[in-house]
Amino acid sequence: MKFNLSLKQKLLLSNIGLIVVFGLILLFQFNNALSQQKVEIRNGFNNSSSKLSGNLSQNFYKFYHNVQAISKNESLKGEDKQKISFFLNELVSLYPNYDFMVLTDLEGNYKSSSFLSPTGDKLAVSNLEGKNFSGTEWFKATKDGDLTEDYEKKIYGSHFSEIKDSEIGKLLYGESKKGFYVTTPVQDEFGDSLAILTTFVGVRAINESVAELEASLKEEGKEGALIRVMGANKLISSNQESEKTLTPRSSLKFEEDDDKKNEGFELPWAKSRPLVAVEKINDKRFLKELDWEVYVEMDSTEAFQGINASKNFFGVSFIISLILSAIVAFFMSRALSNRMSKAAESVSSGSDEINEASGEISDQAKLLSESTNQQASSLHETVSSLNEISAMVSKSASHSQSSKEMSSRSRESANEGMKTVEQMLEAIDEIASANSEIVEQLNTNSKEMQEITNVIKEIEDKTKVINDIVFQTKLLSFNASVEAARAGEHGKGFAVVAEEVGTLAKSSGDAATEIEDMLAKSIESVNKIVENTKNRVDGLVEKGSAKVEMGREVSKQCKDALEIILDQSSNLDMAIEEIATASVEQSQGIQEISKAMDQLNAVTSQNSDIAKKVSNGTDQLNQQAEKLSFVSMNLNKMVYGKEKINEPVKSDSSSNEDDNKVIKFEQKKSQQEPPKPVEEKVTVNGSETALDSDDHEWEDL
Known part of the structure; x- marks a missing residue:
C-alpha cells in the first residue's frame, strides 16, 4: 500500500522519530550512569567498614605494645609502692583510654595501682588492699605464659582478654566497667618474672572510633547507618541502642566468590533490601584469633535517595521534553512546508522572466x-x-x-x-x-x-x-x-x-x-x-x-x-x-x-x-522554460504529496534550429490540483531538453 504524504507530514514524522530515538539513547545512558553511581556508593560503603577496621586494629596494636613498654620501667621492679602508684597514675593521666592499671606479685596478691581516674577523680584504692587475683583469667593466662600472640605478625609478649565487665573496675569506681585487659609480666634484666602488670582499657576507646565513622557517614548523607563491632558474635560496640537482630556473617549469602565478601552488597532476602558491609579484622596489626568483625548496615532506599530522586526527575523531564519537542517539530514542519509552497508558486510565475530574456536577445543584436x-x-x-x-x-x-x-x-x-x-x-x-x-x-x-x-x-x-x-x-x-x-x-x-x-x-x-x-x-x-x-x-x-x-x-x-x-x-x-x-x-x-x-x-x-x-540564446530559452515547468510540477508533488509527474519528452528540434520556428508543448495537470494549478502552455524556441535532477543547471536555477 502506497501512502502519498505531504512534506509537512514527512517532516513531522521524521522529527518525532529522531526525538524518540535520541531520547531512548539518552535514557539508556542515564540508567547506566545511575547503575555506576550505585556501584560507587556500595564501594564507598565498604570503605567505611575498612576505615573502622583499620582504626580498631591500630588501637589494638597500640594498647598491646604499650603495656610491654610500661613494664620495662625500673619503678615497677622495685618495692616502693607509692612510687609505683604515682608512676601508674601519671600514665593514666597521659593516656585517658586506660581506666586503671594494677600491679600484682607472682602469687596474685595486690601490690599497687593507679589511684586517679582519667578525669581526675580519686579511686577507691583501699578496696584492693589484701585482694588476691590469682583466680582471674588474665592473671592465670599471663603467669602460665598463655599469651595472645602471632609471631608471623610480630605480635607477642602480652595477653589480650575478651570484652567483659571488670571486677577490679567495680571495686575502684563503685560501678561496672566494661572493657578488656591487656596484661604482661614485669621481668628483670635476665628475663625472670618479678610481677604481673595489667591495664584495663574501657570500651569507650572503641566507641570513639564508631562515633568517628558515624560522623563521617553523616557528612556523606548516610545518617541512618547502623554501625556495630562484634567479637565472637557478641556485640562490643554500637552507635544505636536497638534491639535489631544482627545477621551473623556466617549466614550471609553471596552470589559470587569469597573475594566479594568484603564489598558492600544488598541482602537479597530482606524486604527493605538493606545495604550491608561486613569486614573481619585481620590485618598485620591485629590477631585473627580474637575474631572481631565490623558490621555497617543501612537501608538501601535511604542510601540511594539521591539517585532515586534524580531518576524520578529525569523521567518527568524526559516526558515533558518529548511533548515539547513534538510541539516544536510540528510548528517547524508547518513553517517549512508553507515556505516551500510559496516557492512553488514563485517558480510557476517564472514565465514572465522568459519573455524578458527574448527582449534582451533583440537588444544584443543591435549592440553587435x-x-x-x-x-x-x-x-x-x-x-x-x-x-x-x-x-x-x-x-x-x-x-x-x-x-x-x-x-x-x-x-x-x-x-x-x-x-x-x-x-x-x-x-x-x-x-x-x-x-x-x-x-x-x-x-x-x-x-x-x-x-x-x-x-x-x-x-x-x-x-x-x-x-x-x-x-x-x-x-x-x-x-x-x-x-x-x-x-x-x-x-x-x-x-x-x-x-x-x-x-x-x-x-x-x-x-x-x-x-x-x-x-x-x-x-x-x-x-x-x-x-x-x-x-x-x-x-x-x-x-x-x-x-x-x-x-x-x-x-x-x-x-x-x-x-x-x-x-x-x-x-x-x-x-x-x-x-x-x-x-x-x-x-x-x-x-x-x-x-x-x-x-x-x-x-x-x-x-x-x-x-x-545570439547563437545560444534561443536554445537556452527553450531549456529554461522546460526546466521551469518540470521544477514547478515536482515542487507541487513534494509539498502537497501528489502523484509523481513524468518528465516532458524531448521534442525534435533538428528542423527548427536555424529557421527559429516557434514550438509549443502542453503542460500536464496533476491529479490533485493545488490552489492555483499551472495550466498555461509554454512557448519556446530551439530544441527542447528535459531538466535532469542531477544537472548542474538545476543548482543555478
Whole structure:
C-alpha cells in the first residue's frame, strides 16, 4: 500500500522519530550512569567498614605494645609502692583510654595501682588492699605464659582478654566497667618474672572510633547507618541502642566468590533490601584469633535517595521534553512546508522572466552592429599613435646612452666611498668592543669588591660573636670555679667542668686571633684587586684613544669620497631630467595607444559575447522554460504529496534550429490540483531538453 504524504507530514514524522530515538539513547545512558553511581556508593560503603577496621586494629596494636613498654620501667621492679602508684597514675593521666592499671606479685596478691581516674577523680584504692587475683583469667593466662600472640605478625609478649565487665573496675569506681585487659609480666634484666602488670582499657576507646565513622557517614548523607563491632558474635560496640537482630556473617549469602565478601552488597532476602558491609579484622596489626568483625548496615532506599530522586526527575523531564519537542517539530514542519509552497508558486510565475530574456536577445543584436563600427575607427587611431611613438623612442635612446656613461662613473666613485665607509665602521666597531671590555671589567671589579666587602663584614660579625662567647665562657669558668670551691669535696666535678670551660675559652681566643689574621689577608687581597683593576682600566682607555684617532682619519677619507659622488650625482641628475622629459612625451603616445587598444579589445569582446548569446540564446530559452515547468510540477508533488509527474519528452528540434520556428508543448495537470494549478502552455524556441535532477543547471536555477 502506497501512502502519498505531504512534506509537512514527512517532516513531522521524521522529527518525532529522531526525538524518540535520541531520547531512548539518552535514557539508556542515564540508567547506566545511575547503575555506576550505585556501584560507587556500595564501594564507598565498604570503605567505611575498612576505615573502622583499620582504626580498631591500630588501637589494638597500640594498647598491646604499650603495656610491654610500661613494664620495662625500673619503678615497677622495685618495692616502693607509692612510687609505683604515682608512676601508674601519671600514665593514666597521659593516656585517658586506660581506666586503671594494677600491679600484682607472682602469687596474685595486690601490690599497687593507679589511684586517679582519667578525669581526675580519686579511686577507691583501699578496696584492693589484701585482694588476691590469682583466680582471674588474665592473671592465670599471663603467669602460665598463655599469651595472645602471632609471631608471623610480630605480635607477642602480652595477653589480650575478651570484652567483659571488670571486677577490679567495680571495686575502684563503685560501678561496672566494661572493657578488656591487656596484661604482661614485669621481668628483670635476665628475663625472670618479678610481677604481673595489667591495664584495663574501657570500651569507650572503641566507641570513639564508631562515633568517628558515624560522623563521617553523616557528612556523606548516610545518617541512618547502623554501625556495630562484634567479637565472637557478641556485640562490643554500637552507635544505636536497638534491639535489631544482627545477621551473623556466617549466614550471609553471596552470589559470587569469597573475594566479594568484603564489598558492600544488598541482602537479597530482606524486604527493605538493606545495604550491608561486613569486614573481619585481620590485618598485620591485629590477631585473627580474637575474631572481631565490623558490621555497617543501612537501608538501601535511604542510601540511594539521591539517585532515586534524580531518576524520578529525569523521567518527568524526559516526558515533558518529548511533548515539547513534538510541539516544536510540528510548528517547524508547518513553517517549512508553507515556505516551500510559496516557492512553488514563485517558480510557476517564472514565465514572465522568459519573455524578458527574448527582449534582451533583440537588444544584443543591435549592440553587435554598433560595436563593429567602433572597432574600425579605433584601428585607424592606433596606426597614427604608433608613428609618433617611433620618433620619441629614438630620442630617448640617445639620452639613455649619456646617462649610462655618467652612471658608470658614479658607480666607481660610490664603490670607493663604500670601501672607505666600511673601514670607518670597522674602526668604530673596535672602539665599541674596547669600550665594552672596559665596562665589563669595571662590572667585574665592582662585583669582586662587593663580595670581598661582604666576606669582611661576615668575618667581622663572626668575630663579635666569638668574642661574646669567649667572654661568657670565661664568666662561666669563673662561676664554676667559685661553686667548686664552695662545694669542697663535692665540687670536684665542678672543678673539672671549670677546667674544660677554661680550655674552651682558650680555644675561642685562638679562633679570634686566626680570624684577625684572615681579616688582614683579606684587606691585602682587596688592595691587590684594586691595583690590578686600575692598571686594566688605564690600558683599555689608552687602546680606546688610539681607535678613536683611527676612526677620525677614516671619517675624513669618507668625506672626500662622498664629495666626489655628489658632483657626479649632479651631472647624472641633469641627464635624467632630459630623459624624463622625453619619457613624458613617450608616455602620452603610449596612453593613446592603450586607449585605442582597450577600445578595440572591448569591442572585440562584445562582439564575441553577443555572437554567442545570439547563437545560444534561443536554445537556452527553450531549456529554461522546460526546466521551469518540470521544477514547478515536482515542487507541487513534494509539498502537497501528489502523484509523481513524468518528465516532458524531448521534442525534435533538428528542423527548427536555424529557421527559429516557434514550438509549443502542453503542460500536464496533476491529479490533485493545488490552489492555483499551472495550466498555461509554454512557448519556446530551439530544441527542447528535459531538466535532469542531477544537472548542474538545476543548482543555478
